[in-house]
Amino acid sequence: MEVDKGKGEAEETRKVAEADRDTVTLKSSDGKLFEVSKEAAARLSTVLAGMIAGGSIDDNGTDLKQIGSEALENVVDYCNKHANSIPSAALISSSISFNTAPFKEPEEWERKFVDRLSHDALFDLVEAANFLGMERLLDVTCHKISEMMKGKSPDQIREVFNIKNDYTKEELEEIRQELAWAFYDD
Amino acid sequence: MVAADRISALPDGILQHVLGFLQADEAVRTSVLAPCWRDLWRTMPVLRITRRRVFVQSIRRFMDHLFLLRDRSGLLDALLIDCVRHLEDDALNINLWIRDPGTHCCARPRWCACPWHADVRGHVSLYPPLVSNHLTRLELHGPTLQAQYLDFSRCPGLKDLKMTSCKICTGVVSSLSLERLCIDQCSFGGDDRRRTRISAPRLTWLKLTANSGRTPVLEDMPLLVTAEVFIDDKSEDTCQYKDQGYCDENSCVNCYGSDDGSAGCVLLQGLAAAAELKLRSVPQAVLLDWRFCPTFSKLKTLLLDGWCVGTTDNALCILQHTPVLENLTLELLKVSLFVAQISMCYHTYHRSINVQLRHFS
Numbered sequence: 001m002e003v004d005k006g007k008g009e010a011e012e013t014r015k016v017a018e019a020d021r022d023t024v025t026l027k028s029s030d031g032k033l034f035e036v037s038k039e040a041a042a043r044l045s046t047v048l049a050g051m052i053a054g055g056s057i058d059d060n061g062t063d064l065k066q067i068g069s070e071a072l073e074n075v076v077d078y079c080n081k082h083a084n085s086i087p088s089a090a091l092i093s094s095s096i097s098f099n100t101a102p103f104k105e106p107e108e109w110e111r112k113f114v115d116r117l118s119h120d121a122l123f124d125l126v127e128a129a130n131f132l133g134m135e136r137l138l139d140v141t142c143h144k145i146s147e148m149m150k151g152k153s154p155d156q157i158r159e160v161f162n163i164k165n166d167y168t169k170e171e172l173e174e175i176r177q178e179l180a181w182a183f184y185d186d
Numbered sequence: 187m188v189a190a191d192r193i194s195a196l197p198d199g200i201l202q203h204v205l206g207f208l209q210a211d212e213a214v215r216t217s218v219l220a221p222c223w224r225d226l227w228r229t230m231p232v233l234r235i236t237r238r239r240v241f242v243q244s245i246r247r248f249m250d251h252l253f254l255l256r257d258r259s260g261l262l263d264a265l266l267i268d269c270v271r272h273l274e275d276d277a278l279n280i281n282l283w284i285r286d287p288g289t290h291c292c293a294r295p296r297w298c299a300c301p302w303h304a305d306v307r308g309h310v311s312l313y314p315p316l317v318s319n320h321l322t323r324l325e326l327h328g329p330t331l332q333a334q335y336l337d338f339s340r341c342p343g344l345k346d347l348k349m350t351s352c353k354i355c356t357g358v359v360s361s362l363s364l365e366r367l368c369i370d371q372c373s374f375g376g377d378d379r380r381r382t383r384i385s386a387p388r389l390t391w392l393k394l395t396a397n398s399g400r401t402p403v404l405e406d407m408p409l410l411v412t413a414e415v416f417i418d419d420k421s422e423d424t425c426q427y428k429d430q431g432y433c434d435e436n437s438c439v440n441c442y443g444s445d446d447g448s449a450g451c452v453l454l455q456g457l458a459a460a461a462e463l464k465l466r467s468v469p470q471a472v473l474l475d476w477r478f479c480p481t482f483s484k485l486k487t488l489l490l491d492g493w494c495v496g497t498t499d500n501a502l503c504i505l506q507h508t509p510v511l512e513n514l515t516l517e518l519l520k521v522s523l524f525v526a527q528i529s530m531c532y533h534t535y536h537r538s539i540n541v542q543l544r545h546f547s
Contacts, residue, residue, distance in 0.1 A: 142203040
C-alpha cells in the first residue's frame with residue numbers, strides 16, 4: 001500500500017470547527033496540527049478515547065507535547081489506514097475476539113507501514129504509541145523491533161541498536177554459566 | 187550506525203513486549219547484552235516456544251529452568267508452544283506448564299507458568315484435564331484430545347476455546363464458563379460411534395465448521411447470540427441417497443431409519459436461542475430437518491445456503507419456526523425452482539422479511 005498522505009499531512013491552516021465534527025485535531029510538540037478520524041482515534045488509543053469521552057479535546061488542536069510532528073504524522077497515518085483496512089463493523093462483531101490476542105502478529109500492510117520507517121522514526125513511534133495507549137500499534141512496532149533482533153548474536157544486536165556493553169568479562173562469564181540452560185543447541 | 191541507544195532507553199514494559207515476540211530462549215539470552223537487560227526476561231509476559239516443531243522432551247530442561255527462575259509474582263499472559271512429538275508423559279508436562287501452582291498438594295512442582303492464554307500446536311496427544319484458575323483462553327491446533335481433556339470443570343475462568351485441526355476423541359466438551367467456542371476442521375470420533383456432546387450453557391458465540399466424523403450434539407445454550415455451522419462432505423452425517431436423515435436403506439449407516447425428527451435435534455435444538463445464524467451444508471447432510479425443532483424465538487438474521495433450505499416443506503417449516511425473522515439471506519448455486527417456491531412461501535406468510543439472494547454460478 002502506498003503511503004497515504006491525504007489526511008496525515010500537516011494541516012497548516014486550522015479548519016473552522018463544525019458543529020458535529022467527526023475528526024479531532026492533534027497538535028505535536030513543535031506546533032503542527034493533524035486531523036484524525038474521531039472514531040479511529042477512540043478505538044485505537046485509550047488515551048485519546050478518554051480525552052474524547054471526557055471532553056478535553058481542543059478544537060484548536062489538542063496539545064500532545066511529548067510527541068514530535070514526524071511521530072504524530074505516523075500515528076495519524078496509522079489510525080487512518082487502520083480505519084480503511086477494516087471492511088465493516090458487521091464483520092468485526094461476527095468474528096469477535098479470536099484474533100485479538102495481545103501478541104498477534106502484524107498484518108501485511110502493518111508490516112509495510114513500519115518497514116519504511118527509519119531507525120529513529122521507529123523508536124519515536126513506539127514511544128508515541130506507548131504514550132497514547134495504542135495497544136495494537138505497540139504490537140506492530142514491538143514486533144518490528146523483535147524482527148531486528150531475531151537470529152542475531154549478542155554482538156550483532158548490540159551493533160544494530162548501538163547498545164553499549166557495560167559488563168566486565170567476569171560478569172559476562174558468570175551470566176553465561178547461570179543461563180547455560182538457555183544456550184541450548186541452535 | 188546509529189548514534190544513540192534508543193532501545194535500552196525504552197520502558198521495561200515495552201522491552202518485555204518486544205521479548206514476547208522472540209523465542210523464549212532468545213529472549214532469555216538478551217541478558218548478556220548489557221546490565222539493564224539482565225533480568226528483563228524474568229518478568230516477560232509471553233513465552234513463545236514456536237521456532238520449529240520441537241520435541242516436548244527436548245525443551246523440558248529449558249522449561250523447568252525458565253519456570254523455576256522467572257519472577258513468579260506475575261502471571262503469564264500467554265504460553266505458546268508448537269511441539270511435534272510426544273512421549274508417554276508429554277501430555278502431563280504440557281498440562282503442568284499451563285496449570286496453576288499450589289492448587290494441589292505440595293508434591294506438585296510449583297514452577298508452573300499459569301498463563302491466561304495457552305496455545306498448543308503440534309501432534310501431541312493430550313488427555314488429563316487441565317487445572318487452572320487463570321486460564322481464560324485456550325487454543326489447540328493439531329493435538330489429539332482424549333479422555334476427559336475437554337472437561338473444563340477445573341478451569342472456572344475459561345472463556346474462549348478454539349480448536350483447529352484437532353482430533354477430538356472425547357465424549358464431551360463441557361465448561362460452565364465458556365463463552366466463545368470455535369471448532370474448525372477437526373475430526374470427531376472415538377472408537378465407538380457415539381456423538382461428542384457439547385455442554386456449554388453460557389456460550390454466546392459458536393462456530394462449528396468443516397469438521398469430519400459425526401457432528402456433535404449441542405445441548406441447550408440459552409445465551410447464544412451468534413452461530414455459524416458448516417457441514418461439509420467430510421461429515422459422517424450425510425446420506426448417500428440425499429435423504430434428510432430417514433432413508434431406510436440398510437446400507438446407509440448415517441440415517442435414522444424412522445422419521446421421528448431425531449435427526450433435526452442434534453444441531454438445531456441447541457441453536458434455538460440464537461439471534462444470528464449461518465447454516466451451510468452439502469446437499470446430502472442429514473441434520474437440518476426443521477420440523478421437530480423448537481421455535482427460534484429470537485432469530486432475526488438467518489443465512490442459509492440452498493441445501494439447508496431443501497424442499498418447499500422445509501422452507502415453510504423454517505418460516506413457522508422463526509417468528510421474528512427480519513433478514514434472510516439465501517445462497518444458491520443457481521436460480522432454481524427453490525427460489526420460486528421459497529418466495530411463494532414467504533408471500534404466503536405476508537411477513538416483512540428482507541430476503542436477499544446471492545447467486546453462485
